[in-house]
Amino acid sequence: MTATVRAITTAKPNSVGSFNVTKPTGTAQGDLLLAFHSMDQGTLAQMGTPTGGATWLSLGTRNSGTGYDMKTKLWWKIAGASEPANYGFTENSTGTGCVAIVAIMGADTTVTPVVAQAGSDAGFEVTVATPSSTPTGSDDLELRWAAGNPDFEAVTWTAPATYTKQADLQGNNTTACLATKQLTSSAATGVQNFTASVGVGNRHGFTVDVASLPDQPPRPPVIVSQAVNRSSRW
Structure with a gap:
């Protein structure tokens, strides 16, 4: 079974210390x-572990400094039997953020997703690079996240060619884009660039590969032996 996006929810919190993000449909x-x-x-530290349902686990972290700079955290978990309608997040009460939660069906949940990250804090550029990653299999689902500070300018994003843009977000002075691709090879996926409509600073790029469930071998046919009753007439 191939790992596939089931649904995505997003949030763009501004100047709040805590907020909720809806569970993907x-x-x-x-x-x-x-x-x-x-x-x-x-x-x-102000970006605490999300709350609600099964425990969220840290998958990746990137920090462009303290104060007025960029921070990114990635989390993952396996949905339990009693997931809530919303998940709780925290951040600096005067900051702005972008959040996307992705529900993936058909994933091999025995394998921790592969994650790679890159970034640049120099100047403002329209290109945000997401790094190459080596998937666990030829049918992984790959997700790429690009984020940065747009200096309070409105931003729209163009995803890398062959990737599907899933979210285009801006929370005041934080902007981010999420794109996905169904892979057909286990080869390294290469650096992929997102393009912002205006220059952004403190650029963060993350690449995540989610393994698909292995195909189940076909079951052999079940042969039921039946007794044959014969009668003879003399």
Whole structure:
């Protein structure tokens, strides 16, 4: 079974210390959930572990400094039997952020998603690079997250060629884009660039590969032996 996006929800919190993000529509027990969270101000410690349902686990962290800079955290978990309608997140009470939660069906939940990250804090550029990653299999689902500080300018994003843009977000002075691709090879996927409509600073790029459930071998036919009753007439 191939790992596939079931649904995505997003949030763009501004100047709040805590907020909720809706559970992706149709999330089912056993789905793999990924959460991407970028914030422009404060400290990494203020971006606490999300709350609600099964425990969220850290998948990746990037910090462009303290104070008015960029921070990103990635989280993952396997959906339990009693997931809530919303998940709780925290960040600096004067900061702005972007969050996307992705529910993935058909994922091999025995395998921790592969994650790679890159970034640049120099100047403002329209190109945000997401790094190459080596998937676990030829049918992985790949997710790419690009984020940065747009200096309070409105931003729209163009995803890398062959990737499907899933979210285009801006929370005041934080902007981010999420794109996905169904892979057909286990080869390294290469650096892929997102393009912002205006220059952004403190650029963060993350690449995540989610393994698909292995195909189940066909079951052999079940042969039921039946007794044959014969009668003879003399």
